[in-house]
Amino acid sequence: MLRARQKLGKYRIERRLSDGPLATVYQAYDTIHGLRVALKIPHRRMMDDYFLADFRKEVRMLAKLDHPNILPIQNACFIDGYFVISMPLGVETLGSRLQKRISTAKALDFTAQILAGVAHAHEERIIHCDIKPDNFILFPDNQLRLADFGFSKLARGRIEASGSGTVGYVAPEQAMGRPLLASDVFSVGLVLYRMFAGVLPRWPYDWPPPGAARLRQKLHPDMVALIRRAIEVKPGRRYRDGQQMLAAFERIRRPAAAR
Template identity: 60%
Template sequence: MRGLFTVALKARQKLGKYKIEKRLSEGGFATVYQAFDTIEGHRVALKIPHAHQMSDDLLRDFRNEARMAARLEHPNILPLKDASIIDDYFVISMPLGERTLADRLQKRLALKTSLGLASQILDALAYAHQQKIIHCDVKPENMVLFADHRLRLADFGIAKVALKTIRGSGTGTVGYMAPEQAMGKPSPRSDVFSAGLILYRMLSGEWPEWPYEWPPAGIKKLRAKVHPDFIAFLKKAIDPHPRNRFRDCEQMRNAFLRLKPRVLSYAERRRTKSA
């Protein structure tokens, strides 16, 4: 393919039918912009990979992954609206949310809010695993929140290609990545691990860190907040050894749904007792 531009896009710049409004974020693989679709008349998010990342081989990988991701139709999965080359830019168009879960985590989450978000994360991943698809990059930055309190997991199909490219360039972070995935051996249990880290963070306010020894930071807050059985659930999810985890997010989601009423009633009893 032809060489791609390397300069950043500017506000009011036109890119095909899209008018760039502002830059939303930038990572090791791509920059995300808010843009206005002048044909359909609504705002979208445009993910544009960095020019030095792109190649014919990468585009071929993207085509294969996009076709795979197109099979995923779920209310908690962000759909890929379009992926095409416009004015020498490779442009991935997606619905525009209000903010990411990473943004939301800057402030404390109530227990019910955390459990509601956790349920949506696990529903999305359970559905993907039923379709034999692994996300490979489950992190708060890839979870988009919408006005109706819906969480939608983004970058299915993009994540696998992006991670391979970032690893090849020697950049990126393994902060949410299962140990075996960092060694190049991802499986559904790797998504389980990443989801477990996020649930732990939402409920305790702390991120478990490598080497993921138990108990992690924040365990006192967690024990004061949730039922002991749910702590055991989280411990199983973020076990450094993949064979000790849930086999996939469908099994993890089912365990979560069994425990959720127990967590809520436990919290209510503690609230009543302390009143």
């Protein structure tokens, strides 16, 4: 663990923001540019060629993605033996924002941003593989950005991968090691259900899950149907990718907002 006020090149560590299985994220002050940033730093036990290849892959994937709803990487380099990824610093995660009351109108705006970011990644054939509220970072003016592509896979033909992601938001086929673009759709559907209903559905995802009455009370039936389709257990019954789900949402957004 790095300590508060510890220097790392031009960065001065201020506090730890989060710990993940692969890396820790810190808030730091860039003493050259005079800005606060987020630094993602792999754990020491991950500093071998195998895991560093994954972090380099994440950096290169993000270099392909240029979208206002995806968190960009400002810099990636070795500093004092650490592999350091610098990113813009947000206000809080969507996960922490969901601990407070959120209006339906604001949640629909967040829905549009969530889908726009995921659709852009899918346009580049990138499966995020770890979509959850804590991986959407909230910035001023309620801008959401999708972060943490550490588990991402390139969708080129059939993928054989170890089951990765966050328990509770992972699609069944992804848990079996076969992620698809539709696996991200499933995870997005669970994020939306949690955002509007206030609870997270659990396996076996039978409809209606707990909170469905609240969902129907708050949302237009078309919006409920969109979420229900996204969390179908069988991938073939979902939207095939974020682009198709975004297009479906845009068709119903106006009546959904008028509810």
